[in-house]
Amino acid sequence: MQSEAWNGYRKPPSEQKYSEDVGHIHQGLNFEPTREELDSLSKACSRLWELDMNRIVPGKDYIIDCGEGKKVYQKGDMASESLFSWLGDDVLRKPTYSRFCALLDNYNPHQDKHEEIAFVEEIARTSPIKYLHRYLVQKGVVPQDYEDFKKMLTSLWFDLYGRGGNSSCSTAFEHVFVGEIKGPGQGESEVSGFHNWIQASSRVVNEI
Template structure:
């Protein structure tokens, strides 16, 4: 969690989309499904060759460990060498897991933020998502303005309680947060894998799994550093840009609702997003894959 550097006055044109503006936009379910399927097909930075050990099913609320082995059985050695995954990994040590702690951002961390945004905006996946949003009047056609909008909704700090600006959409979703004795967010498969490798994440079993082609959505409880969450979901194998693109489109086209999508193979799934209003601005409060 961190305080973003103040943007210069010349960036006052950053798009602010209010809920009533989103409701007026015409985005059909069929369009969302067609776009998401194409984005998955074009996700060249998705990690192929991951082997999962699903083991036994469990139920929401069960703390019994029904999976004695880790979820990730095998991950290719070069899995995290891609341009967008490596850019995301550079952000991992910039945040305090406690969402009630505010961090001061360094110049190096600001540079890493910029590198991450530039990396995802250079991909076909994010460019297609941007073009779609522009066509629906939900994004500014200027890529520089759109970049600052992404910075605001995903990296901008806000207060989840206690008067501390100690949370952001990206940290909440991709890394997960600790709020007292609770897990908040945590929907990133890369962080899950790294925590599992470090002995910090105990995979307890799964409630549901759906394959989307290369990637899979898994719904499960989790035990992270001894903290328990009764139900969460992660999308395994997808690149940072596919998750960010799909979540951003759904955040704008279907805020605070389930957003109907398709995987690369045409399998239906959904994304649930939540907006968060803070100091007159709209942020990504949460976003995760579901059914």
């Protein structure tokens, strides 16, 4: 889905408008992980879920049709209808969702970098990412400075790496959210990655 609002995302990151910092909106919100959460990944994930005030709600924001299911050995798509039968009009207008969709368009390389930095800046204002930073600081695996953490996140997601015998041809973001065709000898007709519900809902969005 194209939106006129995305045109503003093509500006340099410093000239863009972002949502309010979640820390200023919810005074007293604590992003520091507890000892129990540091000792239990399951509890830390549950805390991340609780902090995600931007998540969409089934029945309210979307409706999915899971069909009748299929056996493990069945490889094809057994569903007769789209997974998403309905998606709320305002879902993809949410700042983080909208910036994510803008990243799926192919612009020039400089423009891509602008969008990558702006996307990380937007999500860095949300509760889950603030909590994630504090959690990883306590684990000693990321810098304590938040700006350095955002640079590290940008590098992890968007720096190029080699895949299928080719050098510097892929990124973690592309693999996870956009999907890739497997390389030579790996099943060239198969898609790898693509763990992205937004694109799965694209048919419904286009019909709206």
